[in-house]
Amino acid sequence: MKRRIVPSVRKIVLMMSVSLDGFFEGPDREIDWHLVDDELHSYFNEQLRALGAFLSGRVTHELMAGFWPTADSDPSSTGPMVEFARIWREKPKIVYSRTLERADWNTTIVREVDVEEIRALKAQPGGDLALSGADLAAAFRQHDLIDEYHLCVHPVLIGRGKPLFRPSDARTDLRLAETRAFGNGVVLLRYQRAEASSPG
Numbered sequence: 001m002k003r004r005i006v007p008s009v010r011k012i013v014l015m016m017s018v019s020l021d022g023f024f025e026g027p028d029r030e031i032d033w034h035l036v037d038d039e040l041h042s043y044f045n046e047q048l049r050a051l052g053a054f055l056s057g058r059v060t061h062e063l064m065a066g067f068w069p070t071a072d073s074d075p076s077s078t079g080p081m082v083e084f085a086r087i088w089r090e091k092p093k094i095v096y097s098r099t100l101e102r103a104d105w106n107t108t109i110v111r112e113v114d115v116e117e118i119r120a121l122k123a124q125p126g127g128d129l130a131l132s133g134a135d136l137a138a139a140f141r142q143h144d145l146i147d148e149y150h151l152c153v154h155p156v157l158i159g160r161g162k163p164l165f166r167p168s169d170a171r172t173d174l175r176l177a178e179t180r181a182f183g184n185g186v187v188l189l190r191y192q193r194a195e196a197s198s199p200g
Contacts, residue, residue, distance in 0.1 A: 010052055011128040011147035012118070014137050016164055017186075018151055023161035024134055033156045035184045040152070041080035043182070047150070048087055052126035058097035060133040061107070064088060069105055094121075096136055113139045138166045148192050149174065155185035 017034050018024050025031050036044075048054075056064070071077050071085035093107040100109050110117070113136075121129065128148075131140060140146050151164075178190040 010122045010124065010126060012055070012122065012131050012140065012145055013051075013128050013148040013150055014131045014140075014146050015047070015150045016132060016134075016137075016152070017154060018164050019154055019156050019158045019161070021157045021159070022163050022165070023158050024164045026158055026161040029162075033154060033158055035154050035156075035186055037182075037184050038078055038080050040182050040184060040186055041078070041084065043180075043188075045080055045083050045087060048084070048091070048130060050127050051091065051130050052124075053092040053094055053121075053129050054088075055094050055096070055129055055131045055136065057133040057136040058095060058100050060136075061093065061095040061097075061100075061103065065103070065105060065107075096139075113143065113145075115143050115145070118143075118145055134162060134164050134166070137164070138168075141165075141168065141170060141172070144170070144172070146172075146193075148177070148190065151189045151191075153187045153189060155187075 016024050017031075017036075019033065026033070068085050068088045072082040074081075077085070089105055091106065093103075093105065094110055095103055095107055096110050096113060098111055103109055118140075131137060131146065137146065173194040174191040175194045176189070177192045178188065180188040182188070
């Protein structure tokens, strides 16, 4: 009897840095408390290099596009920063925005989160899809589209700011897949959806 081969589906992975009290940015959008040294940045590069695309909202994309396209030509950039600049430029990017008119650097603009379009995107060949930004994450979570959560918890309490997760009536059971402590005190928590990680 032939074994039926089930085609693999790409995962949507929320990748974010958060403070210990659950904020991803301060009240004035400040992220100066992010402790990204060479060790942590090299880890980010290793993970992101294998991905198929970056999914983000307009604000996140514009912040990235304002710095990373030319970061590898800045003499003050570290080796991991130079490496990430090249990864970011070359990687396909999808920006969800109703107002953005144009975007460069291998970027596609999508006007809204369409469940069927995202499922079709997940079914395409290639690496997993990195999701970033609290607003976009809330929209994806509302439609139950996030498969993994990669959270880097930074050793700081910032007191106020924008929380990564909004209040929601949705419950998602998760399974801890990996933890890792970095030398600067940042701890990686990688969770998978419980049903997605159950033995088939």
